[in-house]
Amino acid sequence: MKKVLTGNHAVSYGAMIARAEVVAAYPITPQTQIVEKLSEMCADGDLDARFIKVESEHSAMAACIGASASGARAFTATSSQGLALMDEMLHWASHARLPIVMANINRSLGPPWTIWTDQNDTISRRDTGWIQFYCESNQEVIDTMIMAFKIAEQVKLPAFLTLDSFYISHTSEAEELPNQKLVDEYLSKYQAETDLDPTKGSPAYGSLTTDQWYFELQIKMQRAMEQAYDIILKENDLFEKMFGRSYLPVEGYRTDDADYVVFVSGTIASTIKDAIDRARENGIKVGSAKVRLFRPFPKAMIREMAKGRKRLGVIDRNISYGSEGAFFTEIKGALYSQSEHPEIHGFIAGLGGRDVTVDSAYEMIRLVVETSPEKDINWQGAKL
Amino acid sequence: MVEIRFHGRGGQGAASACTIYADAAFRGGKSVQAFPMYGVERRGAPVQSFVRLDDSPIRARHNIYTPDHVIVLSETLMNTVDCTAGIKAGGTLTINTDKSVEQIKKERGLDGDYKIFTVNATKIAVELGLGSVTSPIVNTAMLGAAARVTGTADIKLLMECVAESAPSKPEKNAEAAKETFEAITV
C-alpha cells in the first residue's frame, strides 16, 4: 500500500513495522514528529513497545543500552546537538555490541543556531563504531529502518540512518509501506546474546578490562564492521527479492559508459540525476554515484566505480575542519592502493541547508569534466 | 513538472494544505512532493509551502524558485511579501480576497505575465462554520481553488483527502474545497 508521508513519519512507521520493543527519545527540531508519532502509536497500541520518556539524549541512549542488553529491540531518534550530547553513550552502545537502531536528522551544529541540513553531526561521529547509512528518499528511509535492525542484530553493532533536515524530514512523498507479514518474515524477533537476569547468574558487562584484552576486543569490533559489509550486501539481496527494492552501498546513475563520475550522498544524490541527464543531453559522458554507506566504508565498490574513469568528483555536505570533505578523504583513501588513480575534485556544498539546485550540481559536473583539480576544497554555492 | 507555491501565515495550515493537495494528486496517479519552507516559525508570520507534481518520478530535492502557480491564502500577505516572485511566464496567481480580478490588478499594480484568479474563500469558510470572520480557516477552501486553477487534482479525490485529514468538521472542510472549486471559472 502506498501512502503520502513525511520522511519523519516514514521513520515512525519503520520502527512500528520493525516491531521496536523499546523506544526512548527526547524531542528536538526537526526530529520531533518522529517521537510524537511513536508515542501516539505506543499509546494507541499500534506499536507494542515501551515508550520511555527521558530528560536528555544522553539518557535516551542509556535507556536504549539497558533495553538492548536485556534483550529488547531498541530504537531512538535524534538530531544535531542531541546526537552530540549522546556521544559518550554512542561509544558505549557499540563497544557493548548492542544492535540499537537510531534515526538521525542531519541538522547543522550550532552555534550559530540553525535547524537546516548538513552532515557534520553524523560525520563527526565517524569513529563511534556505529554503522552509518545516508538516505536519499523517504522510501529509502522506511526500507533502511527494516534492514538496519536485521543487519545490526547479526553483527551486534548499532546502526543509524540519516535524513536530510527538511529535504526529507518534512517533505511528504508517496511511499510504499512494506507489508507487516512480509516484514515479520524478513525480520524475526531479536535474540540477544547478553542477559541481564540476576536470577540466572548474569555476568557484569563492560567491567574493567586491562591492556591484556582490550586490544583484542577492538579487533573484534573491526571484524564485525568488516562482516557487516558482507551482511549488508546479503540482506539487500534478500530485501530486493522480498520487497522489490534495492539499495547498494554505492549506486551508479548512468555510469556504465561514463568517463567522469561524481560521488555524492543524501538528497543531493537525487537532485544531481537531473543535472547528469542535462550533461548527457549535451553529449558529456558523465554519471553520478551515490554513497549510501559511510561505516563500514564500501571501499571495494568505490574502487570498482572509479576504475577506468578520466576524472572523478566528490560532493560533500560536511567539512572536517582543517582538512576537507569527509567523503572526499575516504574515497581518496580507498583509491590510493590502486595502480591507477584518476584526478579527483573535492566539492563542499550545501552547508547549513544552503540549497543545492540542479544548476549548482551541473556546475560541479562541468568543473569535473573540464578542469583539473587545483585545491582540496572547492566551495560550491558559497558567497566568496 | 508542475510546481505550486502556497503563501500563508504561521498557524494557517499552508503546510498541511500542501500535503493534502499532494495526497489528492497522488491518488490521481501523479508523482508528488510537498514541503514547507521553514523559517523560524511564529504564529501569524508569513510562511511558504510547496507542491511538486509530475507524471514521472520526481528527483529534484531543492527549493522551488519559479513556480507555475501561486496560491495566496489571504490578500493581506501581499502587503509584506512579494507573492508574485518567480512565477513562470504564463503561470497563475490565485488570491483569497473579496475583490475582483480587475480591482486587485489595479490596486496592487499586478502586470506580470501570469493569469490572476480571485475567490472569496474567507466568506465560504466562515459560512460553513470554519473559524470566525477574524480568524477564518481557509486552507482547505483554497485547495479547491488550487485544483480548479492548476487542473492537477481531481476535486472528488481532493475532497476525500481533505475530509480524511481535517482535525474536525471533515465534511464542512471538504465542502469548502468544493465551493471554491465551483466559484472559479478558468
Place this chain on the structure above:
Amino acid sequence: MAKNKYFVEIKSIDDLPTMAKTMGSMMVNETGSWRNVYPVVDKDACTRCGICWKFCPDVVVSEDADGYPVFNLDYCKGCGVCANECPKSCIAMIEEGK
C-alpha cells in the same frame, strides 16, 4: 585475580566474548580483597530494619535466621555505606587485622 569456581580462562581472541564481560559470573570478582575496614553489627542496638541491606552497593548483606544482618566478606568492599545509613549507628567499621 582470584581464581574461584566462577573463573573462565581466556587464551586467545577466539575465547573472548563479543562484549567485555566478567567470564561466567560477576561472582568471580571478589571485591573483598579491596577492603581496609569491615562492618560489624551491634546486635543489641540493631532494630533489624534492613536499611543496611537496602543500601549496600555490592548486595553483600543478608539476614540471619533471626533477621539480623550478615555481611559476606568475600565481596564486602568496606565502603561503609551501611554504617553511614544505619539509623541506630550500630554498625562499626573495624580496621582489617585488628
